[in-house]
Amino acid sequence: MRKMFVVAVREYLAAVRTKAFLVTLIIMPVLMSGSILVQWLLRDSHDTKTKKFVVVDRTPSGRLYPSIEKVVQAYNEKTIDPATNKPILPRFDLEPVPASANTPEAIAEQRFELSERVRNGDLFGFLDIGAEVLQPGQGETSKQERVVRYQSNRPTSLEFPRLIEGPLLFAIQDLRMDESHLKVPRETIHAIMRPVSVDTLGLTSRNPVTGAIEDATLVDRIAPVAVPVGFMILMFMIIMMTATPLMQGVVEEKMQRIAEVLLGSVRPFDLMLGKLLGMTAVSLTITAVYLGCAYGAARQYGFAAYIPPDLLAWFVVYQALALLMYGSLFIAIGAACTDMKETQNLLWPVMLLAMLPMFLMGSVLQEPNSTVAVSLSFFPFATPMLMILRQSVPPGVPAWQPFLGVALAVLTTLFCVWAAGRIFRVGLLMQGKGAKIGEMMRWVFHG
Amino acid sequence: MSAIVIEDVTKTFRQHVAVDNLSLQVPRGSIYGFIGPNGSGKTTTLRMIMRILYPDRGVIRVLDEPTDGDPNNRSILDRVAYLPEERGLYKTMKVRDVLRFYAELKGFRRSGPEIAAWLERMDLSAWADKRVEALSKGMAQKVQFIATVIAQPELILLDEPFSGLDPVNTDTLRDSILELRRNGATIVFSTHDMSVAEKLCDFIFMIYKGRKVLDGTLESIQDAYGSDTIRVYLDGTATLDDLPGVAKVTDLGRFQELRLAPQADTQAILASLMQRGRLRHFEINRPTLHDIFVRIARPDAGSEEKSHA
Numbered sequence: 001m002r003k004m005f006v007v008a009v010r011e012y013l014a015a016v017r018t019k020a021f022l023v024t025l026i027i028m029p030v031l032m033s034g035s036i037l038v039q040w041l042l043r044d045s046h047d048t049k050t051k052k053f054v055v056v057d058r059t060p061s062g063r064l065y066p067s068i069e070k071v072v073q074a075y076n077e078k079t080i081d082p083a084t085n086k087p088i089l090p091r092f093d094l095e096p097v098p099a100s101a102n103t104p105e106a107i108a109e110q111r112f113e114l115s116e117r118v119r120n121g122d123l124f125g126f127l128d129i130g131a132e133v134l135q136p137g138q139g140e141t142s143k144q145e146r147v148v149r150y151q152s153n154r155p156t157s158l159e160f161p162r163l164i165e166g167p168l169l170f171a172i173q174d175l176r177m178d179e180s181h182l183k184v185p186r187e188t189i190h191a192i193m194r195p196v197s198v199d200t201l202g203l204t205s206r207n208p209v210t211g212a213i214e215d216a217t218l219v220d221r222i223a224p225v226a227v228p229v230g231f232m233i234l235m236f237m238i239i240m241m242t243a244t245p246l247m248q249g250v251v252e253e254k255m256q257r258i259a260e261v262l263l264g265s266v267r268p269f270d271l272m273l274g275k276l277l278g279m280t281a282v283s284l285t286i287t288a289v290y291l292g293c294a295y296g297a298a299r300q301y302g303f304a305a306y307i308p309p310d311l312l313a314w315f316v317v318y319q320a321l322a323l324l325m326y327g328s329l330f331i332a333i334g335a336a337c338t339d340m341k342e343t344q345n346l347l348w349p350v351m352l353l354a355m356l357p358m359f360l361m362g363s364v365l366q367e368p369n370s371t372v373a374v375s376l377s378f379f380p381f382a383t384p385m386l387m388i389l390r391q392s393v394p395p396g397v398p399a400w401q402p403f404l405g406v407a408l409a410v411l412t413t414l415f416c417v418w419a420a421g422r423i424f425r426v427g428l429l430m431q432g433k434g435a436k437i438g439e440m441m442r443w444v445f446h447g
Numbered sequence: 448m449s450a451i452v453i454e455d456v457t458k459t460f461r462q463h464v465a466v467d468n469l470s471l472q473v474p475r476g477s478i479y480g481f482i483g484p485n486g487s488g489k490t491t492t493l494r495m496i497m498r499i500l501y502p503d504r505g506v507i508r509v510l511d512e513p514t515d516g517d518p519n520n521r522s523i524l525d526r527v528a529y530l531p532e533e534r535g536l537y538k539t540m541k542v543r544d545v546l547r548f549y550a551e552l553k554g555f556r557r558s559g560p561e562i563a564a565w566l567e568r569m570d571l572s573a574w575a576d577k578r579v580e581a582l583s584k585g586m587a588q589k590v591q592f593i594a595t596v597i598a599q600p601e602l603i604l605l606d607e608p609f610s611g612l613d614p615v616n617t618d619t620l621r622d623s624i625l626e627l628r629r630n631g632a633t634i635v636f637s638t639h640d641m642s643v644a645e646k647l648c649d650f651i652f653m654i655y656k657g658r659k660v661l662d663g664t665l666e667s668i669q670d671a672y673g674s675d676t677i678r679v680y681l682d683g684t685a686t687l688d689d690l691p692g693v694a695k696v697t698d699l700g701r702f703q704e705l706r707l708a709p710q711a712d713t714q715a716i717l718a719s720l721m722q723r724g725r726l727r728h729f730e731i732n733r734p735t736l737h738d739i740f741v742r743i744a745r746p747d748a749g750s751e752e753k754s755h756a
Contacts, residue, residue, distance in 0.1 A: 014539070
């Protein structure tokens with residue numbers, strides 16, 4: 001027992017004391033959430049080059065153009081940061097182009113000419129408003145006609161059409177009202193037409209102390225999804241961060257022939273268990289750092305309600321189980337291989353097991369208590385990640401489910417550790433050729 | 448009082464018999480040399496003594512552990528040290544930490560003073576806080592040796608401890624081994640260097656194809672082979688292969704070693720040698736360990752092996 005701890009302490013210190021550990025600790029979340037983070041960092045640094053658009057307003061006497069111009073003017077004022085006087089957003093330059101003759105050929109010809117200007121780089125895009133747009137019952141229904149069209153060769157840059165879409169709609173509605181000579185004042189129609197949104201709220205509850213009924217709070221759109229997904233990705237990340245070096249360590253000890261020295265002093269099983277415990281401790285250290293930071297940040301920004309402390313405790317339990325389970329598989333693979341390249345062949349089934357919860361993430365989030373989600377979360381290799389996912393999606397899971405999940409996972413973990421110990425014992429002294437899965441099975445059951 | 452007792456031990460890997468019905472007793476306080484060609488079973492035997500491998504048949508007991516003891520009991524191994532032939536240390540660990548780790552693995556705590564003393568003796572004090580990867584090969588080998596003996600073992604198994612060491616380090620290591628023996632330890636080491644084995648070992652054990660072929664003191668082994676070797680130094684380049692009464696000639700460069708045919712007369716040979724040229728040196732010798740080793744291990748020497756054994 002003591003020797004096992006000596007091994008565990010060495011593994012822990014060897015992993016934690018390095019600069020690489022600190023770097024990984026910082027780099028990993030950056031990599032995992034890289035694109036989000038980069039976008040967030042670059043959110044204020046748009047391309048500020050002026051973009052030029054042509055507007056062809058085919059309505060009689062171009063009655064829609066002024067409202068577009070007004071919107072763009074208001075937007076352009078915001079493109080300059082008043083504090084630094086520097087552009088923070090691209091300016092939009094508008095160029096009104098008189099409508100062509102109202103024949104299909106002339107219209108097509110004009111659209112082609114404008115498209116050519118976009119191709120030449122003279123324009124960013126152009127807006128073409130058909131004359132029919134003012135006739136109610138037209139325009140919106142007959143989609144095929146594409147009455148209002150924004151044409152551009154950059155389909156992903158949609159700032160301009162998004163900016164004008166809403167105001168343009170109101171302007172069109174106003175003009176249609178004028179055209180139809182309604183007796184009702186415009187303001188009344190605006191009031192009638194005012195859009196209504198459906199707000200998502202939690203449940204109303206009664207305060208146990210005062211007895212007063214407390215209204216539900218507005219549910220954040222992002223937090224209820226971000227917390228479960230964050231938990232799961234964090235767990236996956238930590239497993240990969242610690243189990244992979246664990247395997248590398250075993251392969252290295254084999255290659256450097258350290259294993260034989262160690263086996264002269266320690267029982268193979270104690271050696272393996274020591275390594276496993278050391279690395280589990282490493283994973284819990286990483287967990288503590290990340291969860292601590294995340295929880296601190298959540299409290300700071302008022303999201304703490306979405307991360308109840310008991311969920312954190314469950315996370316730690318699942319994390320430890322997952323690492324013991326996957327760690328022992330990784331160790332077995334390391335012991336059966338003679339270099340890192342060989343591990344790849346044996347690793348993919350284990351990786352597939354570990355990735356399974358990630359593939360199921362979407363459907364489980366949508367329906368966390370469906371039969372499929374529940375039964376899959378009892379599959380021991382998926383339990384840590386899927387159960388924490390289901391538990392962290394409100395309203396959570398029946399209380400017995402995590403306990404059953406943990407019980408099954410503990411049994412599986414014990415089996416994995418035992419089997420890995422058998423493979424470790426034989427594989428560690430084997431040099432030369434790596435083992436096949438069949439051979440590893442034989443080591444497990446026949447020694 | 449035996450440090451190691453091996454009784455009728457056989458170990459088979461698949462079809463290959465690595466150790467075949469081997470029995471051996473290593474007395475306490477002795478230096479025992481294991482010799483034998485590559486792949487003859489030396490390392491397998493050492494690994495079985497360390498319980499890294501288990502014999503298929505037979506018993507191995509170390510340091511007078513009870514015969515009815517649990518064969519899986521490994522606590523006795525805290526008093527046994529093992530330096531494998533292909534050695535490795537954790538590259539990124541500091542020398543002092545590596546040594547402390549190996550000491551603790553043997554259950555030896557408060558190893559600080561012991562580590563300092565050994566580093567001093569091996570002239571490595573300046574490297575105590577350097578990482579292992581910064582050491583030269585010879586230094587790493589000395590660190591490995593310290594790691595082996597740091598926990599004050601009573602029985603020390605060394606697989607090829609001298610290979611790759613320069614003469615200075617070889618002397619340092621030999622002195623350390625002798626000092627450990629003076630302090631009561633039993634040392635078993637395997638080697639391919641016959642002159643080291645001749646000089647250092649109280650007993651020599653040779654294993655060939657898994658079987659014991661020699662076991663005893665150097666004198667007793669040499670006695671068994673008799674005084675059938677003549678070492679001569681003859682001016683000129685005369686070939687001696689056709690000399691009557693000589694079974695085999697080994698050219699050592701400056702000297703030539705003649706192995707006598709059975710019942711050959713050394714005086715007659717001396718006389719015929721004097722006719723071949725100017726004789727500078729004539730010495731009747733017992734065969735060297737090297738010679739005996741080669742006689743056993745070289746396939747074409749098979750017939751002679753029988754006549755001497």
